[in-house]
Amino acid sequence: MAEVFVKNEKSYKVQKIISNVLTFSFLGAIAIVVLVPFYWMILTSLKSSTMIESIPPILFLKPSQWQIWNYKALFEIVESGPRAGQPLFPFFTYMKNTIVISIITTIGTSITTILAAFAFARLNFKGRDIVFAIIIATMMIPGEIFILTNFLTINKLGWYDIMNQSYSDAIFAMTLPFMTSVFYTFYLRQTFKQIPNELYYAAKVDGTTDFKYLLKVMIPVAMPTIITIIILNSMGAWSAYIWPAMVTTKDQFRLVSNGLRGAFTDSGSGRTDYGQQMASAALVTAPLLVVFFVFRKQIMRGVSRSGIKG
Amino acid sequence: METKNNLKAWLYLAPMLILMIVFTFYPLFNAFIISFYKDYLPLANDGAGSITGYTFANYSVILKNQLFWQSIKNTFVLALVSVPVSILISLFIAVALKSIPKLKGFFQTIFFLPYVTNGIAVGMAFAVMFHRDYGLFNLVLSWFKISPIDWIGGTASWWAQMGALMIFTIWESLAFKILVFTSGLQNIDKQYYDAAKIDHATKWTIFKRITVPLLSPLILYISITSMIGALKAYNSVIGLFGEKLGGQPYSMITIVAFVYKYRSDFSFQGFYSYAASAAIILFIITLIFSLIQTTVSKKRIHY
Incomplete structure (x- = not known):
């Protein structure tokens, strides 16, 4: 045995x-x-x-x-063609635009989502659950459907001027529709809800206003979640492709993704310079990888939560 | 007091709601209207737009358009193959990761890389790898004595192009699924696995009888969301094929690419409405998938 x-x-x-x-x-x-x-x-x-x-x-x-x-x-100045006087691949221009867009949308998104998540998590008001359900339902809608009208709205606001678009017009056009996020509101609301009610009532007794409570208690406690949101949102600008291409009229207003495709292919012969193309792809990929390795934990935690609780 | 509280709450919501009304709710409603405009020219009359009436014809025009059916075919074949395959592979990977707790973090980090990179940049790298003469894929095939395939070039067959697009799509989509399944597996009670060990169950039985059933709500959720994501394929086509959208022009067009193609031709009468009609059709298709999810997840969750 x-x-x-x-x-x-x-x-x-x-x-x-x-x-x-x-x-x-x-x-x-x-x-x-x-x-x-x-x-x-x-x-x-x-x-x-x-x-x-x-x-x-x-x-x-x-x-x-x-x-x-x-x-x-990539950095040599082109002498003729649409990019005359600019480098062959204006990496730093694209980079600057991408960073500007990413900072503006991230600040906007943080403000709108923190305020909305606070209202949904902490305040009692008529119609709260219905409004929340409707907002959540929009996550299922393909964004392509909004783009058609949003382009016309941007045009009506005067930011899509084919002849004479200014840099600030282009920046407004690229950022305004992306100043909020349903998904991050949902994600932040979950975190806010975990903060015990007793804290809120105690603060109320002390005469603290709601806004002060949000600023002094809820935001600091939810900081890890907010940082995750900031990182994920900032990275979004790197992959934005269609909208920036649609609402900008000049090459120098565009973002990194736009510059990549189409460049380095000779329109006459159709031949592509793969070496330069891959060099530009590597330049665009590198900053993202650096950000990833620095904030690995926050990024992976944020993304995995989004899958579990979505 | 009550009304004061109500007003305050709406003030907190206002920034988000105003943006959503302008850039989400109104555009959704307006897309339906645009799809019924006759001879729509969106930028005419100083941006006010001009129409000559209302019609259902935009839908029948695109339903007779060969390119539209090409885009439906491409999108569905891509989604119906790449989603199940990537879910299966990522489940295997997540299970394998569970059995090596020490190196889990290291492998997880590598597997997550595709998620944080620029899809267009990597798509271009895949295009170089798929090159008929100096690409890596054909080199590997040549080791097995398989003659070179034109994957993405001008003479590429539809299946070769679709194969290339599928390989790239699966490569891109594994990262998210592996991460989600790994954290899903962590939440499964260890007791089930201990019990299976005592019964000397094989790994395959454990996978089939414990892992998959207990993860089924998560698998269903991921299937539907990735299906909806795959139906919106566009950037991957641009990355791999460029603005030509295929080895031959438009051979790999997707529904979203079809919408964008007609949108960009807005100076032609009615084209903007074709784009809107195609977008509405895409919306209805995704709605159907979402409805399937809600009904199925209510009916059968294995616990």
Whole structure:
């Protein structure tokens, strides 16, 4: 009897080792699949055009073979065409615009969502639950449906002037429709609701106003959630593509995503300079990765909560 | 006191509500109206727009448009394949991650990278990898003696292009699902797994009988939201194929891309209304999926 038990124990151990090896190989393979596109992006950006066109493709480059020429070329001033007088890839202009848009929408979104979440979480008023339900329901609607009219609204407000759009017009047009977020309101309301009622009543007895209570108690307590919202919202501007392209009339008002596609393809021959294209893609990707590694915990927590509670 | 409190609450809500009325509720309502305009020119008369009446014809025009059906076909095939496949893969990954608590954080961080990157930048990297002559995909295929495929070029077949778009879409969408399923698994009571261990259940049985049933509400929720997300595919097509929207012009057009194509042609009479009609059709399709979710999740949750 005892022998059988020992035998089982042994085979159980062997089984465990095998399953561990299988698990690690599976996860390792997936990790490679996830990382390869980033690797290929950087690798291609460091290749000369002859290296890019070599068959079979070159899989590794020694540091001594790296060509930084592609990166340099992005910043060279173009002499003719629509971007005359500007760098081939006006990365810093796009970057500046993207950061400006991201700061403005994030400030706006934080203010509107904090105020609304406070009202929904703490104040009692007629129609609260109905209004909340209607607002939540809008999350299901594809945003494409709003864009058609929003474009016309921006035009009516005078911010889409084909002949003479100013920088501030473009900034208003790109930010105003995105100054609030249903999803973050919902997310923040959940956090606000966890703050005990007793705190609120005690503050009321002391004669604290609602606004002061929000400022002095609720916002500090909910700070981790608010920081997550700020980070996630700021990152949104990096992937915004269609709306900025739609409401801006000049290339120098656009955001990083707009600049990427279409550039580096010669309209005459249809040939694409993959080295420069990948160099620009790497430049756009790098700041996002830096932000991610700095705020990894907050970002991943925020996104996973959104999936669980959504 | 009561009315004073009411007024105060509405003041707190006002900034959000005003923005939503202007940029969400009114546009939703207006999109329906635009879809019934006849000969609509949105920017005519100094931005006031001009119409010659009302009509149902915009819907019949796009329903007869071959490009529209192409976009329906592309969008549905993409969504119906990429969503289940990515859910299955990410479930396996989440389960595998659970069994290696020590390195879980490390792998999770790697798997999450696609979520935080710019879809267009990475899409362009995929386009280089799918290149017929100097791409990585064909190199790997050549190791298995498979002759090169034109994935995204001018001679690419529809299936090759769709395959490339699916691979990219799945790669992009794994990150979110892995994270959500991993945190979902953490909430499953350990007792179930301990009981299964005592019964010497195999890993596959545990997966089928415990993990999937207990996660089923979450799986359903993720299926529907990713289905709705996949029906709105657009940036991935731009990233992979550029403004041409396919190896051949428009061969990979999606419903959203169809809306944008007709929207950008707003100086042609009625085109804006075609865009609106297509957007309304997309809205109805997503509504149907949301309704399925609410009915199914009420009926069957395995506990």
